[in-house]
Amino acid sequence: MKSKGKAVKPSRRTWSKPEPDIEADTEPEPGSSEQEGSEASVRIGGSWRGSLRGGGRRRRRTHGSNTKERSKRRLESNERERTRMHKLNNAFQALREAIPHVNTEKKLSKIETLTLAKNYIKALTTIVVDMSGAGLPEGGVSSEANAAKLLQCYQKHLEDEGEDDLTQYLTQMHSFSQRS
DNA sequence: TAGGCCATCTGGTCCT
DNA sequence: AGGACCAGATGGCCTA
Numbered sequence: 001m002k003s004k005g006k007a008v009k010p011s012r013r014t015w016s017k018p019e020p021d022i023e024a025d026t027e028p029e030p031g032s033s034e035q036e037g038s039e040a041s042v043r044i045g046g047s048w049r050g051s052l053r054g055g056g057r058r059r060r061r062t063h064g065s066n067t068k069e070r071s072k073r074r075l076e077s078n079e080r081e082r083t084r085m086h087k088l089n090n091a092f093q094a095l096r097e098a099i100p101h102v103n104t105e106k107k108l109s110k111i112e113t114l115t116l117a118k119n120y121i122k123a124l125t126t127i128v129v130d131m132s133g134a135g136l137p138e139g140g141v142s143s144e145a146n147a148a149k150l151l152q153c154y155q156k157h158l159e160d161e162g163e164d165d166l167t168q169y170l171t172q173m174h175s176f177s178q179r180s
Numbered sequence: 181t182a183g184g185c186c187a188t189c190t191g192g193t194c195c196t
Numbered sequence: 197a198g199g200a201c202c203a204g205a206t207g208g209c210c211t212a
Contacts, residue, residue: 078189080199085187109185
C-alpha cells in the first residue's frame with residue numbers, strides 16, 4: 001500500500017543552517033531593539049507575517065542567546081508542532097469516518113473532507129427542519145427512508161453548490177448506498 | 181512535467 | 197517564560 005505524499009522525511013532546513021542574509025548568530029543582545037524597518041523584519045527564513053495579529057511587534061527573541069540553547073528549543077518546538085499536526089490529522093481522519101462518503105481507495109483530501117462535512121451538516125439540518133415542519137409520523141421513519149432522503153438532500157446541496165469536483169463522490173456514495 | 185496534496189520547519193503572535 | 201496557534205516556505209510523492 002502506498003501512502004500518498006508520505007515519506008519519512010529527513011529533517012531539512014534545520015536550525016543549524018540559517019539563512020545567510022539575516023542575522024546569522026550575530027543577533028543583538030537580548031533586550032536590544034532590532035526591529036522596525038530592518039531587512040530582518042521583511043523576511044525571516046523565507047517567511048514572516050507582519051501585521052496580521054496585533055500588528056507591529058516583531059520577534060521577541062528573549063530566549064537564551066546561546067546557540068546551543070536555541071537549537072534545543074527549536075527542536076523541542078518542532079516536536080510539539082509535529083505532535084500538534086498529528087492530532088489535527090487524527091481529527092481529520094475522525095471526520096472522514098463520520099461523514100458518509102463511499103468506501104473507496106481514494107482517501108478524501110482535507111479540503112474535500114471539510115467541504116463534504118459542511119454539506120452533510122447542511123443536508124442534515126434541512127432534514128431536521130423538514131421533519132419538524134411536517135411532523136414525524138407515528139412510529140418514526142425507517143432508517144432506509146431516512147438514508148434515502150438524506151442522500152437526496154445531500155445530492156441537492158452538492159448540486160446547488162456547483163461543486164463539480166465533489167459530484168463524483170456523490171455518485172459513488174449513491175451507488176454504494178444502493179448496493180448495501 | 182505540472183499541479184495537487186502533504187509533512188515538516190520556522191518564526192511571529194497570542195495565551196496561560 | 198513557555199507552550200499553543202498560525203501561516204509562509206520548502207521539498208517530496210503521486211497522478212493525469
